[in-house]
Amino acid sequence: xxxxxxxxxxxxxxxxxxxxxxxxxxxxxxxxxxxxxxxxxxxxxxxxxxxxxxxxxxxxxxxxxxxxxxxxxxxxxxxxxxxxxxxxxxxxxxxxxxxxxxxxxxxxxxxxxxxxxxxxxxxxxxxxxxxxxxxxxxxxxxxxxxxxxxxxxxxxxxxxxxxxxxxxxxxxxxxxxxxxxxxxxxxxxxxxxxxxxxxxxxxxxxxxxxxxxxxxxxxxxxxxxxxxxxxxxxxxxxxxxxxxxxxxxxxxxxxxxxxxxxxxxxxxxxxxxxxxxxxxxxxxxxxxxxxxxxxxxxxxxxxxxxxxxxxxxxxxxxxxxxxxxxxxxxxxxxxxxxxxxxxxxxxxxxxxxxxxxxxxxxxxxxxxxxxxxxxxxxxxxxxxxxxxxxxxxxxxxxxxxxxxxxxxxxxxxxxxxxxxxxxxxxxxxxxxxxxxxxxxxxxxxxxxxxxxxxxxxxxxxxxx
Amino acid sequence: xxxxxxxxxxxxxxxxxxxxxxxxxxxxxxxxxxxxxxxxxxxxxxxxxxxxxxxxxxxxxxxxxxxxxxxxxxxxxxxxxxxxxxxxxxxxxxxxxxxxxxxxxxxxxxxxxxxxxxxxxxxxxxxxxxxxxxxxxxxxxxxxxxxxxxxxxxxxxxxxxxxxxxxxxxxxxxxxxxxxxxxxxxxxxxxxxxxxxxxxxxxxxxxxxxxxxxxxxxxxxxxxxxxxxxxxxxxxxxxxxxxxxxxxxxxxxxxxxxxxxxxxxxxxxxxxxxxxxxxxxxxxxxxxxxxxxxxxxxxxxxxxxxxxxxxxxxxxxxxxxxxxxxxxxxxxxxxxxxxxxxxxxxxxxxxxxxxxxxxxxxxxxxxxxxxxxxxxxxxxxxxxxxxxxxxxxxxxxxxxxxxxxxxxxxxxxxxxxxxxxxxxxxxxxxxxxxxxxxxxxxxxxxxxxxxxxxxxxxxxxxxx
Numbered sequence: 034x035x036x037x038x039x040x041x042x043x044x045x046x047x048x049x050x051x052x053x054x055x056x057x058x059x060x061x062x063x064x065x066x067x068x069x070x071x072x073x074x075x076x077x078x079x080x081x082x083x084x085x086x087x088x089x090x091x092x093x094x095x096x097x098x099x100x101x102x103x104x105x106x107x108x109x110x111x112x113x114x115x116x117x118x119x120x121x122x123x124x125x126x127x128x129x130x131x132x133x134x135x136x137x138x139x140x141x142x143x144x145x146x147x148x149x150x151x152x153x154x155x156x157x158x159x160x161x162x163x164x165x166x167x168x169x170x171x172x173x174x175x176x177x178x179x180x181x182x183x184x185x186x187x188x189x190x191x192x193x194x195x196x197x198x199x200x201x202x203x204x205x206x207x208x209x210x211x212x213x214x215x216x217x218x219x220x221x222x223x224x225x226x227x228x229x230x231x232x233x234x235x236x237x238x239x240x241x242x243x244x245x246x247x248x249x250x251x252x253x254x255x256x257x258x259x260x261x262x263x264x265x266x267x268x269x270x271x272x273x274x275x276x277x278x279x280x281x282x283x284x285x286x287x288x289x290x291x292x293x294x295x296x297x298x299x300x301x302x303x304x305x306x307x308x309x310x311x312x313x314x315x316x317x318x319x320x321x322x323x324x325x326x327x328x329x330x331x332x333x334x335x336x337x338x339x340x341x342x343x344x345x346x347x348x349x350x351x352x353x354x355x356x357x358x359x360x361x362x363x364x365x366x367x368x369x370x371x372x373x374x375x376x377x378x379x380x381x382x383x384x385x386x387x388x389x390x391x392x393x394x395x396x397x398x399x400x401x402x403x404x405x406x407x408x409x410x411x412x413x414x415x416x417x418x419x420x421x422x423x424x425x426x427x428x429x430x431x432x433x434x435x436x437x438x439x440x441x442x443x444x445x446x447x448x449x450x451x452x453x454x455x456x457x458x459x460x461x462x463x464x465x466x467x468x469x470x471x472x473x474x475x476x477x478x479x480x481x482x483x484x485x486x487x488x489x490x491x492x493x494x495x496x497x
Numbered sequence: 498x499x500x501x502x503x504x505x506x507x508x509x510x511x512x513x514x515x516x517x518x519x520x521x522x523x524x525x526x527x528x529x530x531x532x533x534x535x536x537x538x539x540x541x542x543x544x545x546x547x548x549x550x551x552x553x554x555x556x557x558x559x560x561x562x563x564x565x566x567x568x569x570x571x572x573x574x575x576x577x578x579x580x581x582x583x584x585x586x587x588x589x590x591x592x593x594x595x596x597x598x599x600x601x602x603x604x605x606x607x608x609x610x611x612x613x614x615x616x617x618x619x620x621x622x623x624x625x626x627x628x629x630x631x632x633x634x635x636x637x638x639x640x641x642x643x644x645x646x647x648x649x650x651x652x653x654x655x656x657x658x659x660x661x662x663x664x665x666x667x668x669x670x671x672x673x674x675x676x677x678x679x680x681x682x683x684x685x686x687x688x689x690x691x692x693x694x695x696x697x698x699x700x701x702x703x704x705x706x707x708x709x710x711x712x713x714x715x716x717x718x719x720x721x722x723x724x725x726x727x728x729x730x731x732x733x734x735x736x737x738x739x740x741x742x743x744x745x746x747x748x749x750x751x752x753x754x755x756x757x758x759x760x761x762x763x764x765x766x767x768x769x770x771x772x773x774x775x776x777x778x779x780x781x782x783x784x785x786x787x788x789x790x791x792x793x794x795x796x797x798x799x800x801x802x803x804x805x806x807x808x809x810x811x812x813x814x815x816x817x818x819x820x821x822x823x824x825x826x827x828x829x830x831x832x833x834x835x836x837x838x839x840x841x842x843x844x845x846x847x848x849x850x851x852x853x854x855x856x857x858x859x860x861x862x863x864x865x866x867x868x869x870x871x872x873x874x875x876x877x878x879x880x881x882x883x884x885x886x887x888x889x890x891x892x893x894x895x896x897x898x899x900x901x902x903x904x905x906x907x908x909x910x911x912x913x914x915x916x917x918x919x920x921x922x923x924x925x926x927x928x929x930x931x932x933x934x935x936x937x938x939x940x941x942x943x944x945x946x947x948x949x950x951x952x953x954x955x956x957x958x959x960x961x
Contacts, residue, residue, distance in 0.1 A: 094888030
């Protein structure tokens with residue numbers, strides 16, 4: 034193993050440019066000691082416990098819904114060899130947006146910017162021993178080098194849900210139902226979001242067979258459709274006309290049609306059209322009706338091959354795509370193993386949190402895992418308080434034992450601020466009698482009870 | 498923001514040296530297409546669902562125990578500016594063992610090799626607004642560039658448990674009790690591990706006040722104590738003698754003493770000695786007795802200032818340190834904020850998994866989150882199967898719906914292999930009658946039931 038990579042600095046001096054040292058001046062010309070910055074690295078977030086409980090609430094909800102569909106969790110290394118991302122991901126991402134570097138052994142590595150190449154690698158690695166179909170999910174953190182802005186930061190987490198090994202549209206139906214159920218599980222109503230669906234097969238047929246454009250032009254037109262919502266109608270028409278000439282009107286009519294049952298008759302036998310029809314029928318049977326056909330939904334990635342979808346916020350002030358996914362049938366090819374079809378989606382935590390906040394869907398009080406706060410009247414009672422705490426913890430009571438040796442009022446205040454439901458205080462009387470004043474901190478009600486009664490009351494409350 | 502860092506390769510050609518391409522030859526001189534490797538990056542692990550369920554079992558157990566003590570979860574960015582690690586961590590780690598590189602904006606960044614500098618930064622960042630004491634935990638992944646070997650790989654996860662803001666030994670007692678309870682929660686008995694405790698204050702007093710050695714020699718002797726177990730007695734004595742001369746025997750006698758109540762009388766007023774005595778008394782009161790005083794426990798990191806401990810596997814074939822921690826009172830100094838004391842430990846997932854495996858403490862069958870497998874007799878019944886699945890999922894039944902359109906026997910086999918407890922099949926009869934043969938897959942018993950009875954039976958079983 035080589036250890037002499039020139040890409041690594043062997044020595045980093047603290048004072049150099051680019052290090053996060055804060056020079057503190059007293060304003061009189063004298064320079065005080067240099068202190069390290071306490072800020073997190075640019076474009077990333079610290080998760081203090083309050084932030085973490087929100088994140089845990091979000092991730093637990095995601096896991097619960099996907100596990101109800103039988104999806105099982107996987108994970109993978111944060112670093113992959115860079116070659117993995119060169120094969121299928123858009124060039125822009127690898128060249129300008131990844132965190133790529135050469136390790137001390139001379140390997141080109143990248144901090145994963147997305148999970149799909151990794152999961153494809155894992156499926157390919159055990160192509161022969163895995164029993165398909167697979168229903169897999171993961172909530173990895175991902176890195177992209179971007180100028181930080183709303184919803185686009187450098188480190189984010191992303192739910193990845195995929196089903197592998199089902200060629201029929203049944204898989205696409207299930208994946209879209211999962212996406213729908215996730216937003217419903219957070220309390221969103223059908224009016225709060227809309228699912229827009231298209232098929233790459235339909236678009237390929239449109240360009241190659243119906244409009245009969247050349248391959249290189251088909252690619253340009255695909256990109257043009259993808260950015261339709263971002264440019265003016267006039268601009269769109271002008272760019273389309275450059276390639277399509279007289280066929281431009283037919284092209285635009287096709288894109289403006291929102292009724293899957295109203296396609297030109299040439300599309301009747303197209304697999305993409307048939308799949309879309311079946312998908313809309315089935316989802317309507319399942320009472321999922323906030324779903325529309327939208328032939329301008331393309332998804333940026335080159336690897337999609339079938340149905341693609343995006344979920345939009347219907348909030349008029351913020352009518353944007355929340356997340357999306359689709360079918361990719363050729364993803365393991367690059368590993369030289371037998372084909373596996375996949376359908377899946379990715380949902381970022383930043384966008385989701387923003388959506389939940391905007392729609393006021395975050396719970397106000399996330400429940401504390403601690404049930405009881407034990408105050409200690411003086412240091413000499415810590416031993417007995419510790420013994421009691423240990424007894425109760427062994428019976429599934431979560432306890433904070435106050436070992437600060439502060440005034441009781443300060444101890445109680447901490448318990449209240451931490452949103453802990455019950456408290457007791459340990460002093461001479463309690464130790465002698467084995468009876469404790471159990472205080473419900475929200476109502477300040479007190480009740481004299483034994484330790485067994487404490488267990489009964491608290492576990493009884495947890496079951497509610 | 499600069500985007501022109503020379504540390505980044507703008508283009509990476511697939512065929513170059515160091516990329517993970519596998520050349521496949523047919524043995525006749527002809528070279529077949531190059532395929533990407535499916536192996537994870539060297540020294541890292543893929544977590545397939547079976548591996549992940551073990552990891553989740555481990556992490557869930559860790560979280561449950563620490564949360565019973567009122568510890569709350571936090572997290573932080575994976576990348577930190579490199580300067581953070583230069584300040585307190587041993588030089589060796591930053592210079593040779595980190596994944597450090599320069600980002601596209603010219604910042605020197607490092608993938609975190611440990612969590613303590615990060616948590617110190619977070620505490621310092623909100624030094625004024627946080628209300629102490631804090632009980633915090635996290636289970637981050639960490640990276641070190643190491644030659645992969647047993648228990649020392651490049652990416653691992655580590656439980657970090659810390660209490661901040663308690664100066665008294667009560668915090669050390671709590672932290673060691675947490676460490677003890679974690680191993681007990683995994684099913685280890687007191688005979689399966691031993692907790693060895695020392696105090697840096699005691700060692701400092703030994704070297705500076707009792708043996709009266711110079712500062713630079715004290716440092717050398719500290720390092721020597723730290724490696725005592727790794728060298729021969731003779732070597733140890735020789736190296737000690739170079740510094741201590743005639744005092745060597747006293748030094749060695751001190752280190753060989755295993756009874757905290759048998760220290761030389763000069764140590765009576767030493768805070769370290771008093772803390773250790775109180776700690777042993779209290780832990781014994783709490784019935785934690787597999788704990789010993791061991792003055793050779795130093796812990797490598799420079800930042801420890803008080804009690805330090807390591808937990809050892811007592812297995813004679815593998816009598817090694819599993820994890821450890823201690824008190825560090827000066828960790829936020831480098832940020833120029835008011836002092837905060839901390840006590841904590843870190844526990845790596847690789848060592849823990851190894852320990853649980855060696856001691857046969859991993860559960861044989863981790864319960865599936867899926868309760869019911871719905872087989873579909875023919876594609877035309879998928880609609881009704883989907884509607885039924887949706888109805889049951891809304892009532893908290895986890896369901897895999899088989900959409901493979903395979904033979905029923907193949908569908909059942911999948912359910913059995915996935916360890917799912919129940920199955921039903923949907924066909925003409927079931928749809929007409931609303932009655933389903935609910936099969937318990939372990940015993941193959943069947944019972945004809947309605948969908949409401951399915952819910953009752955499965956939820957009843959979950960409560961057991």
